[in-house]
Amino acid sequence: MRLDTTPLRESRDFRLLFVAGTVFYFGAMVSYVAIPYQLYTETGSNFAVGALGIVELVPLLFFGLYGGALADHVDRRRMLIWTAVAQVVLTGVLAANAFAEDPQVWLIYVVGGLHAAASAMQRPSKEALEPRTVRHDQIAAANALSSFGMQIGLLVGPAVGGLLVASVGIGWCFVVDVSGLLVATTLFVVLRPYPHAGETTPPSLQGIGEGIRYAVGRRDLLGTYLVDIAAMLMAMPVVLFPALAADVFARPELLGMLYSAETVGAIAATATSGWASRVHHHGRAVVIAALCYGAAIALMGVAPNLYVAAVLLACAGAADMVSGIFRSTIWNQTIPDGMRGRLAGIEMLSYSVGPLGGQTRAGLVADAWSVRASITSGGILCVVGVAATAAWLRDFWSYDSRTDEHAVAERAAREAAAQPPQP
Incomplete structure (x- = not known):
């Protein structure tokens, strides 16, 4: 019954991806609390909060498929790095907007759509790269460990986000998210290369x-x-x-x-x-x-x-x-x-x-x-x-x-x- 930690012990690159993924989810869930709260306080409209999901859905669907096609052709490690850099920049824009005297609502929607696109392009590369960092017989254990790290972020992130909103303000939620993204990006950089084994299919x-x-x-x-x-x-x-x-x-x-x-x-x-x-x-x-x-x-x-x-x-x-x-x-x-x-x-x-x-x-x-x-x-x-x-x-x-x-x-x-x- 005990959680099988063999992939963490034996694979350096799986450890890097595990920590990076956990930090990513934690930071994302801190922002997940901040963005709807900021939209509601700025507009007083529940529809305005729900509309963000509609704005994010289209790039999620389109760039998810395109990001998957890219992951089968380009260097997946580089995809992880550059999409993470894009998320750092976009979350930094949200932080600057939150600290401004007059935050712009339209900017939240624009950045939200771009952030969804970057995230959708990143996920197929991570999902495709992770199995290559462990042995074939360790894949089930690696899936359980990755899910465990994700769930920790899902559980702790919203609680931390709520505390930050109530105590120091919305902007600091994005600062925490940016810090986590920088840590994860650094971990992606130190991954070893994983070139495609055979001929690839251009997107x-x-x-x-x-x-x-x-x-x-x-x-x-x-x-x-x-x-x-x-x-x-x-x-x-x-x-x-x-x-x-x-x-x-x-x-x-x-x-x-x-x-x-x-x-x-x-x-x-x-x-x-x-x-x-x-x-x-x-x-x-x-x-x-x-x-x-x-x-x-x-x-x-x-x-x-x-x-x-x-x-x-x-x-x-x-x-x-x-x-x-x-x-x-x-x-x-x-x-x-x-x-x-x-x-x-x-x-x-x-x-x-x-x-x-x-x-x-x-x-x-x-x-x-x-x-x-x-x-x-x-x-x-x-x-x-x-x-x-x-x-x-x-x-x-x-x-x-x-x-x-x-x-x-x-x-x-x-x-x-x-x-x-x-x-």
Whole structure:
């Protein structure tokens, strides 16, 4: 059950990426608190706060795909460095704007869109580079460790951001974020080079299309995308937390417990994930974890009090994290290095579309029916959708990393690349 720290002990470059990723998420979550608060205090409009998400969505989708295509052609380490530098500059602009006597709202939207573009271009390179820093059999443990660092940032960052906003002001949140970005950028600089092993595909619509056809043509990969979309589209109750705390349970002072419960569960799952490296039927693990996620959300909708709801939400967070660990393991153990950037960009699309649609569904059903009914029906639909996906994609359910042709081929390629050249 103990978290497997072997990749941290054995791989210098994985340690660098782990620390950089944790610092990145921590700083990003500090700013995540500051930006909506600044928009609301400057405009007094909830729509103005929500509009930032719309502004960020378009560059996230476009540059996610383009960044994935770039990651399969250019030096991924350089992509990490220069996109990190861009984020340092953009966050510095937000800090200067926050410290100004008359902060400009339009600048927040412009910088927010540019920052989303830089982040979307960076993520495929990081996702594609990380598996190369560890052995093939360590990928599951590396995924769990990366998720653990991310969840620490998600849990601690908002708390620190709230304290900074209340004590010293919004501008200092961005200063903390810039400091973390500078540390992470420095760690990217000292990574060793990871040149592409073979011929690369220049970024183009044709190359992106090739990646999409590859993803859809492999039923095991298609299963990972569809299970995640089913869970997020049907059972994403975050938008209902304020109404659940204030109107259903009449405990608005405990709203923060709902927001942090899922992260606490995810941290618990990663901290006890040593068993994950000994599981080989990754498709079944993804399906079972997603079914548990849906069941926990469905039960949360009928919870008798907020404390029980928070416990069930923590269980859902743990199940979602287990599903995420094995989805990442399937991707990183089977996708050829020359395709990994483009597939990471497609993965980003599934991460973006599912939650956005899920929150829309939850809000519409809650307004038409009730908050409890929206949450419970979403959990039930998640269970039905995941079960139907598993029944349809039998190849996904029967996936075995020891015998799957793509996993075997990638393992052989990694072993061949690790052998010294013959005289």
